[in-house]
Amino acid sequence: MELLIASIMTMMTAATPLVFAATGELVSEKSGVLNLGVEGMMLIGAVFGFAAVTLTGTPLAGLLVGSLSGLLAALIFAVLTLTLLSNQVATGLALTIFGTGLSALVGLDYVGETIVQIRAVHLPVLSDLPIVGRLLFGHDPLVYLAIVILGLSGWFLKHTRWGMILRAVGDSDGSAHAIGYPVIAIRYAAVAFGGAMAGLGGAYLSLVYTPLWAENMTAGRGWIALALVVFASWRPSRVLLGAILFGGITILQLNAQAAGFGIPGAFMSMLPYIATIVVLVLISRDPIRIRLNAPACLGRPFRAER
């Protein structure tokens, strides 16, 4: 029982960085911009966030600096793709390579350092309830923040006017421009949000999940976040489901490795990645739904006629 509860708790922490990064990418893609630089932005967020905590000693500063650095990285991408109309796929890949290199360079001094940790907030009564207390109220605050941001983003896209405009820009940039919406400005905002979220997801990894800095520590989570968005056919609830599934299998295979089933560790480490994608592909395989939810202008550069 104790093991089960502990597993579920760690599962949520494993899912949280994905929820952050995927939420950001979802919003960015809904506006029609495909940013393949998520992995790079997460690494940048992870290293700068870690550095900030080491320097200031306050975890909050780490989270702020982490998301801000992700946002700045995303703005580089936005200038290149939205203003200078470079190819989004190639620029996104370049951003990941840039982020990997930059974070390794900045992180040289921080390898092996330890930092102040963010702990679960203890709520009187609620957190002390048996089982439920820990499962529902025993996480660190960022787990809740991630879920709240995902929920708010979904609500924003569906129910607010600006969310509607953002979807409209992703659905038909030409029509949105013809009606008179600032397509490029809206996409800048969406990409910036995506970057901030990826940075926050990265900072969560280095500040809470591990918590330490190691080169290339995201280990492909940025790519999984990207895949989550697409295979969840741009629906927030499925993004959450996919992230939790990924977290769950990550913990499961770690426990299985520890128990020693004689299966090589490399194979076990592959499991979460494969299983998440397979499951999401299976539940979202209706091609008509995918086409309806997919932003029709995804990845297409837009230049206003004047």
Add this chain to the structure above:
Amino acid sequence: MTPQPLLQLQNIRKAFPGCLANDDIDLEVTPGEIHALLGENGAGKSTLVKIIYGALRPDQGQIRWRGDAVEIPNPAAARTLGIGMVFQHFSLFESMTTLENVALALPPQNLGELRVHLEQTARDYGLALQPDRHVYDLSMGERQRIEIVRCLLQNPSLLILDEPTSVLTPQETETLFATLGTLAREGRSILYISHKLEEVRMLCDRATILRGGRRVDDCIPAKETAHSLAEKMIGRRVESPPGHSASASSEIRLQVSDLSVQSDQPHGTDIAGVSFSVHAGEILGIAGIAGNGQIELMSALSGETGSPRAGSIQMLATEVSTLAPMARRRLGAVFVPEERIGQAAVSDLNLVQNSFLTSADRMGFVSHGLVDWAGVERYAGEILTRFDVKAAGTAALANSLSGGNLQKFIVGREILQQPQLLVVSQPTWGVDAGAAAAIHEQIQQLVSAGAGALVISQDLDEIFALCDRIAVISQGSLSPPRPTAKITTQEVGLLMGASREQPQEISHAGA
């Protein structure tokens, strides 16, 4: 004394790289008038209305609104002045609902109140709308109604309509004209762009004619004939196509039996139990409102989608339902799909390369795996001269051509291959009268030489002018083909509209 004009354009000039789209154009629209803007493709009509609507800025010239000089820097400014526009290629968002689409074009407001307001306006002008349907699910007529209601909710003094009837059934067109009449009586002005000259004669009070970016004439359409209007637009005499001389032989070129296809489009229309045949020396027309299974039928015939769910397709006496598009072409069939860019032509390839794409096999441009580019270039050159395609030579990119010219090129590319069977969808969509006549003439020549042709079109004038027999596709079923002489426009219109539009109208009337 003439009333103060609502809108005055003076010496409007707009140049794009390589082309002067508007050259010193003057235009005047008075309150309550329906004013036609006529011209061939590329005459500068769309550019001019985009300038009025603030989507483009003129290089030179002045716009006066109710007598005052104004700047219209963007569409929002145009809407504030009271200018509304219904686009030819609708500016709707397909994955969103009718209500959301309307809300996006209006200042922020409560969606609940907007819904009431929307339903009220739709009722007042006799435009049936359902606020919660997604746009991808709607017919072209319904989409246009959204655009019109969206404009009307802004209470415009000037409504611009760009080719509004090209996608409508005759009945839908009548409804539209009644609505426009009401609007004009309310004192609103309408700027009306159309290629359909009979319509313009019936509907419009005045007309301004553009040719090659210049204003060439003003006239009162009711005092002209369709023929004289066409001559003013083109600037020379037009001959109506003589019709083809062949009579249908007993030889069957295309035999479709009991064909059923499942659509692969979101909310596409499955087709079921479709049977017809096309003989050598005849043109069979399939009329119908867009979205009733034409796309599915076309892709089943061309081989773009895999094997059909049931039924058979025989082309030139060979069963082809499992054959790939190229294999069907090798038999002697050619296809002109509806989408020019992306389906019929590759936008970023030049005309030589685009010629090669469908002609490689039939014209023998490949030997030992090597391409005879000199041969392809001659072939592309021949298309340009024979079909009077206006392009900057064979090295021009496909997307640099205007819609009408690209269509002439695509049809020419297929016809020059001397096929035994031509299957063409919307051959003159968005093409001006002169070019349409040229395309019709080429199809008829091909059929006179013994080929069979299937023409799928929404344009009833075209179907009646061109075809020997007519069938109507509606909700995926095909009516039995009837000889053109034995069916009227009204009958075809009813067959087109009956099953899809009518029940909704009735349910609205009953509610």
